[in-house]
Amino acid sequence: MASADDIRDTVRRYVEAVGSGTAADIVALYREDATVEDPVGSEPHVGHAAIRKFYDVIEPLERSSELFTVRVAGDSAAFSFRIVTRFGEQSFTLDPIDVMTFDENGLISSMRAFWSPDDMVTG
């Protein structure tokens, strides 16, 4: 099982990559057979190719991110963070809570993102 420190490190790198990395940077944190359910209740993306396609959408956007709280339990973590996307004068701020499981190397095995469109704040 990955250590709590390894898990915290992957979470920190994930939030950084979501805020300023490429889709490839993000996908490299996932296991090849990982699943991504974002938001919870939607059809999961399974495997690197599908996950890459999912994150390709945000790659060209002007973004920033901030990690708030991480809670590690066993091989899992829950964490709250902020992602801000900007289009010229307009910004979209979302503070999801994500839940992840990790393999023995600290790679993400599964991700589930808890948020709904109501949580999006425009400014």
Next chain:
Amino acid sequence: MASADDIRDTVRRYVEAVGSGTAADIVALYREDATVEDPVGSEPHVGHAAIRKFYDVIEPLERSSELFTVRVAGDSAAFSFRIVTRFGEQSFTLDPIDVMTFDENGLISSMRAFWSPDDMVTG
């Protein structure tokens, strides 16, 4: 499926009951066949009798609670909150992130609590 408002209402009542209610108050928010995994990675408590036994432990304690952030997605929610327990001069503060699923009546079907002993702050 329960509405997002029903889900938020159950979460609010849960955190209130954990902070100042009886074990019976808390258990009443769960389905009869619900599961409680607290912390994540531990053996789940299954059904009202086992869940009641789990919350009986906190009933006699001097406690307070505060709900921070709730994120609803589909029939699920993730939320961060604080529970403070006091023994005379000493206090124990824990800020877990909990994940719950809900049935069509807004009762809790499952609860998983993300925290580790390292997250406990004594004062």
